[in-house]
Amino acid sequence: METERGVPTPLTFEAGYNGTPIWSPDGDRVAFSSGGRDDSQSIYQRRADGSGSVERLLDKEHRQFPASWPRDELHTR
Numbered sequence: 001m002e003t004e005r006g007v008p009t010p011l012t013f014e015a016g017y018n019g020t021p022i023w024s025p026d027g028d029r030v031a032f033s034s035g036g037r038d039d040s041q042s043i044y045q046r047r048a049d050g051s052g053s054v055e056r057l058l059d060k061e062h063r064q065f066p067a068s069w070p071r072d073e074l075h076t077r
Contacts, residue, residue: 011046022066031066063074
């Protein structure tokens, strides 16, 4: 959400399910579940400002949904 204008801004544009967003503790990135990119429901991340590309975080055969983002998992990108 662009808070100054009150306008929602999408972070993803791919077809299919993109949801269950989780903010990184530093507010720099958003992890989310997506089911429209491949044959599985996986977890991806993207910079919160929408820059850069979407990065797949997990490669599992079962459906994946983010639930939390541990502080000790922060790293610089």
